[in-house]
Amino acid sequence: MKTYEFNKLQKRLRHNVGKAIGDFGMIAEGDRVMVCVSGGKDSYTMLEVLMGLQKTAPVNFELVAVNLDQKQPGFPEHVLPEYLTLLGVEHRIVEEDTYSIVKEKIPEGKTTCSLCSRLRRGILYRVAKELGATKIALGHHMDDMVETLFLNMFHGARMKSMPAKLISDDKQNIVIRPLAYCREKDIGTFSAIRKYPIIPCNLCGSQENLARKKVKTMLAVWEREQPGRVVNVFRAMQRITPSHLLDADLFDFEGLQLELADELSDLDTAFDFELPAATLGLDAGQKIMNFTRLK
Numbered sequence: 001m002k003t004y005e006f007n008k009l010q011k012r013l014r015h016n017v018g019k020a021i022g023d024f025g026m027i028a029e030g031d032r033v034m035v036c037v038s039g040g041k042d043s044y045t046m047l048e049v050l051m052g053l054q055k056t057a058p059v060n061f062e063l064v065a066v067n068l069d070q071k072q073p074g075f076p077e078h079v080l081p082e083y084l085t086l087l088g089v090e091h092r093i094v095e096e097d098t099y100s101i102v103k104e105k106i107p108e109g110k111t112t113c114s115l116c117s118r119l120r121r122g123i124l125y126r127v128a129k130e131l132g133a134t135k136i137a138l139g140h141h142m143d144d145m146v147e148t149l150f151l152n153m154f155h156g157a158r159m160k161s162m163p164a165k166l167i168s169d170d171k172q173n174i175v176i177r178p179l180a181y182c183r184e185k186d187i188g189t190f191s192a193i194r195k196y197p198i199i200p201c202n203l204c205g206s207q208e209n210l211a212r213k214k215v216k217t218m219l220a221v222w223e224r225e226q227p228g229r230v231v232n233v234f235r236a237m238q239r240i241t242p243s244h245l246l247d248a249d250l251f252d253f254e255g256l257q258l259e260l261a262d263e264l265s266d267l268d269t270a271f272d273f274e275l276p277a278a279t280l281g282l283d284a285g286q287k288i289m290n291f292t293r294l295k
């Protein structure tokens, strides 16, 4: 990739992260953001982009990178400390043998990921408190979010995904996903060019999540048939019309009366298709532009 194209890619990633931060109020003055770094392409990219934005953002915030060494066999424990030291970012490596717990509790052949992630989450929440972090940043991106939406619909009969900002289960932490507006393809290209020291995620020996893999393939086929479909699904998650769905907790169908017609928007026009607004993130407001201003 030529330097010009790389600069464009870097600018796009920074812009998208800055816009997501602005849109969801992810980072405020004085925040101390704990950036969870797993050794995968997504978290390396998130850390680098956040470090870049930190220099130009209109608010001051601190970053502290955290890696959880789960004691999986073959985990190259020197890689992240060396890399993070070289980067000059404050960091902490947390060693907790969740691998043995998972192996002990889950029978052979059963999927281990849900217990493993629950344990990891609990540890990260605890570490955030120890470090005095006010936000916990995770490296999920747009494609993860769209996949999760379909996984929840297909397997949980529920329309929900990964929010860009949420309160943790223990009610002690705010979790943010600054890569929410970034595409996996961009992150993959960026990561390859930056030659990050990637640590493979299958060291635990667990089977790749088959259901997620299937949804990924389904979306890839759709995207080939109609480019832009993933972005449109993502946009749809930001433009919900409760009166045109079926959740009576979200909309008072029982109390729907003709007298209310003037107070409601959409009415039956919500059945019409609209051309989606150009590409995501191109209409950033001044505040966001300031946030993403490059040096």
Ligand code: SF4
Pocket: 112, 113, 114, 116, 117, 201, 202, 204, 205, 206
């Ligand atoms: S793939 Fe392995 S390390 Fe990753 S969540 Fe699943 S069990 Fe844990």
